[in-house]
Amino acid sequence: MPDFDELKIPNATRPVAEEIIQITDAVCGKLLDAEYTDLARQAVAKLARKRPSPLPGGRRDTWAAAVVYALGQVNFLFDRDQKPHLTPDELSQAFGVSKSTMANKAKQVRDLLKMSDFSADWLRADLVDQVAGVWLIQVDGFVMDARRVSVDYQVEAYLRGFIPYVPALGRQGTAHLGG
Numbered sequence: 001m002p003d004f005d006e007l008k009i010p011n012a013t014r015p016v017a018e019e020i021i022q023i024t025d026a027v028c029g030k031l032l033d034a035e036y037t038d039l040a041r042q043a044v045a046k047l048a049r050k051r052p053s054p055l056p057g058g059r060r061d062t063w064a065a066a067v068v069y070a071l072g073q074v075n076f077l078f079d080r081d082q083k084p085h086l087t088p089d090e091l092s093q094a095f096g097v098s099k100s101t102m103a104n105k106a107k108q109v110r111d112l113l114k115m116s117d118f119s120a121d122w123l124r125a126d127l128v129d130q131v132a133g134v135w136l137i138q139v140d141g142f143v144m145d146a147r148r149v150s151v152d153y154q155v156e157a158y159l160r161g162f163i164p165y166v167p168a169l170g171r172q173g174t175a176h177l178g179g
Contacts, residue, residue: 007045016055017048023064027094032084035124036071043067043122046113054112058105065095066105073106074117075124120164125171128164137162 009017024040044067047055055063069091076082077091092099109115115122118133128134135146137157146157151168158166158174165174 007041009045009048010053013048013053013055016053016060017044019060020044020055020064020067023061023095024068027064027068027091031086031090031094032068032077036068036075036084039071039075039122039124040064040067043071043109043113043115047109050112054108059097061095062097062101062105063109065092065097065102066109068095069102069106070109070113070115071122073110074115074119074122075127135163135167 004014004018007017021041021044024044025037028034028037028040044055044063047053047063047067069088072078072086072091077084077086078088079085086094088099088103092102095102113122117123117131118136120128120134123131123134132145136143137146137149137153138144139149139153146154146163147167149157151166154163154166154168155177157163158177165171166177169177
């Protein structure tokens, strides 16, 4: 079970968040992988911290399915060329909810968490490097790929939270910057 203190889930929403995370952990552990498990935990925790949190106002299995479906949408889970891969039907069946209910609630999750294909926070690590939109920054009025600018601009973009890490330093090398 995850450390709920580390996830910073408020006491008021902790019981419902724990129930939802137990469901997402079970399905992600069985059908997906540890990275989806972790992303789902983070998403549920963030929803639990919203004021007011939407989580108490719905079925736990529906919220769990919606969170994983929303993550699946931005991570191309439904693209058969991706690993892991599931169909929406397989996902809805795993959670025991209808596909339309899952999809509708997933839209709410994406909206509440500002989740998109360009949201590095919600992308699997392997996709962060592949999705060009994550790396677009504006330099002197021009939109540029941060991976193609000088390291000084990369560091500044990272420290301002515009990019997930400094490409010239790599993930590990960026860790010492503390952004």
